[in-house]
Ligand SMILES: Nc1ncnc2c1ncn2[C@@H]1O[C@H](COP(=O)(O)OP(=O)(O)O)[C@@H](O)[C@H]1O
Ligand SMILES: Nc1ncnc2c1ncn2[C@@H]1O[C@H](COP(=O)(O)OP(=O)(O)O)[C@@H](O)[C@H]1O
C-alpha cells in the first residue's frame with residue numbers, strides 16, 4: 177500500500193460509467209450509453225499521462241469520474257492510495273482540494289460576473305486555505321504572477337482578457353489550493369496556434385517548479401499530447417486500446433487504431449509527408465449506445481479476424497510499460 | 506498549368522462602430538489550373554473574407570473597395586454581385602465549402618432537394634435526371650446507401666457526413682475551383698483525414714483546383730503545392746510548400762513553425778511561443794502589423810508602411826524589411 181502511495185498518485189481500475197437513456201413520461205430506462213466501459217490506468221507522481229482519442233470516446237467522462245463529479249457505475253479510483261468512490265461528500269471535499277480541473281473553453285468556463293481576482297481566489301475561501309484578507313490578497317497576487325499575469329489586472333472581468341489570458345486565469349484558479357493532480361481537459365483546443373504554445377509552456381514550467389505535480393492531460397490533438405505527456409493512453413469508444421510512453425507511441429505503435437490515428441495527423445513538413453504512409457479509416461466511430469461486440473474497433477480494422485468480435489480484448493503487456501488491447505498483436 | 510484565378514490588390518473593409526476594419530488589405534495571389542493551394546493564418550487574419558470576396562458574398566458593413574479578381578479572363582468585380590453572370594459562376598464554376606456545414610445547408614430541405622436545386626439551376630437538368638445525378642454525387646463522396654439517404658434532412662447526418670454532402674454539392678456542377686474554408690477544423694482527426702483525402706481525389710478527378718483555407722500547417726504540408734501565409738489582412742509570404750517549410754523567411758512564418766509541437770519530434774523540445782497577440786484589425790497603423798510581436802524588427806519597421814512582397818527566386822515571395 178505504501179509503495180503505491182508513493183509512486184502512483186492515481187490508480188484507476190476497471191472504471192465504468194454508463195449514462196441511462198430514458199424515454200417517455202415515466203423516464204423509463206431503455207438503454208445505456210457506455211461512455212466509459214472498463215478503463216484501467218495509473219498516473220505516477222510528477223508525471224503527465226495523456227489521454228487521447230476522438231470526440232465521444234469518454235475522455236471527459238473519465239476526468240469527471242476522477243473528480244467524483246460523476247458517481248461511476250463500477251470500478252475503483254485510488255487517489256493518493258485511497259479509494260475515493262465510496263467516500264461521503266465530506267471526504268470528497270478534501271479530495272477536490274488536492275485535485276483541480278482546467279477546462280477546454282476559456283470563454284465560457286469563467287463566471288463573467290466575477291472579477292479575475294475573485295475567480296482565482298474563490299477556491300481559497302471554499303477550502304478555508306487562508307486566515308486573513310491580507311493573506312488572501314497575497315496568495316491571489318502570487319497566483320497571478322505564477323501564471324504570468326500582472327496582479328494589477330485582478331479587478332478586471334473575464335471579457336477584458338484575451339483567450340490565452342483567460343486560460344491563464346483558469347490555470348491560476350486550478351493551482352490555488354496547491355493540488356497534487358490537475359486534470360486538464362482540452363486546455364488549449366480553443367486557442368489560436370501562436371497562443372497554444374504559451375499555455376503548453378506554462379503547464380510544463382509549473383510542473384518543473386512544483387515538484388510532484390501530476391497532470392492527466394486530455395486532448396484530441398496527438399501532437400500536443402505527445403509533446404506534453406510522459407505516457408499516453410489511446411482511447412476508442414469507452415476503452416483504452418493502448419498505453420505506452422510518448423516516444424514508443426510514435427516509434428512503435430501496435431494497435432491498428434493507434435496506427436491509424438497517428439497516420440491521420442499530418443506533420444508540418446512536406447518532405448516527410450511526401451513519403452509517409454497514410455492509413456485512411458473507413459466509416460465512422462460507432463455509437464456507444466450499441467457498440468460492436470468484442471473489440472469495438474473490429475468493423476473498421478484492416479487486420480480483423482472472426483475472433484475479434486467474440487470477446488473484448490484485455491490490455492496485455494508487449495514491452496516495458498507498453499500495453500495493447502488487440503488479439504492480433 | 507495556366508492560371509485560372511488571379512487576384513490583384515484586393516481590398517475588403519468593414520465599416521464598424523468601432524472603426525475601420527481592413528480585413529483584406531491589398532491581397533494578391535493566383536491559382537493555377539488543377540493546383541492545390543493553401544491559405545494559412547490564424548483566426549481573424551482575413552482568410553474567410555478574402556475568399557468570400559472572390560465569391561462576392563461580402564455583406565454590409567463589409568465592402569470590396571478595390572482590386573481585381575480575374576477568373577477565366579474576366580474581372581468578376583465588374584459583374585453585379587447578384588446579377589445573372591455572377592450567379593452562374595458562384596456555386597457552379599467557383600464553389601465553396603465552409604467550416605460549419607449546418608450554416609450553409611438549409612435545415613428544412615432534404616439533402617436531395619438542395620442538391621437537385623443547384624443542378625436544375627446551373628446544369629439545366631430535369632427532375633429525374635438531376636435526382637439521378639445527385640444520388641451519383643452522394644455515392645461518389647462515400648455516403649452509404651445514397652439512394653435512400655438522399656431523402657434525409659441535414660440533421661440526420663453526422664458532422665463528417667454533412668461535410669461529404671457539402672463536397673458533393675460543391676462539385677456537382679463541375680467547378681473550376683473548389684474553395685474549402687477550414688472544412689475539417691471542427692472534426693476529429695481520422696474524419697479530417699478521410700475528408701481531405703476525398704477532396705484531393707475529387708478535385709483530381711474533376712480537374713479542378715482546390716484552395717485549402719486553414720490554420721493547420723500540417724494539412725498544407727500534406728496536401729498543398731503552394732502556400733500563402735496571411736497575417737492581419739495581408740499576405741506576408743508565398744511560395745511552394747517545400748520552399749516555405751525548408752526556408753521560411755518571414756518572421757511570422759518562422760514563428761509559426763517553431764511554436765507548434767510536431768508529431769515526429771524528439772521529446773523535450775521547448776516550444777517557442779510568438780509573444781503577444783494577433784491584432785484585432787480595427788483602425789490599424791500603416792506599419793507592419795507583425796512588428797509588435799517580431800523579434801527581428803528594426804527602426805524601419807516602425808516608421809515605414811508595410812513592405813511590399815519581394816521576390817526571392819523560384820516562386821518564393823516575402824514581405825519583410827529585414828529579409
Ligand atoms: N451527461 C451525459 N449524459 C448522457 N450521455 C453522456 C453524458 N456525458 C457524456 N455522454 C456520452 O458519453 C460519451 C463520452 O462522452 P465524453 O466523455 O464527453 O467524450 P470525450 O470527452 O472523449 O469527447 C459520448 O457518447 C457522450 O455523448
Ligand atoms: N461582419 C463583420 N463585421 C465586422 N468585421 C468583420 C465581419 N466579418 C469579418 N470581420 C473582420 O474581418 C477580419 C477578418 O475576418 P475573417 O476573414 O473571418 O478571418 P479568418 O477567416 O482568417 O479567421 C476579422 O478581424 C474580423 O473581425
Ligand SMILES: [Mg+2]
Nearest residue numbers: 235236237361
Ligand atoms: Mg471531452
Ligand SMILES: [Mg+2]
Nearest residue numbers: 552553554686
Ligand atoms: Mg475563417
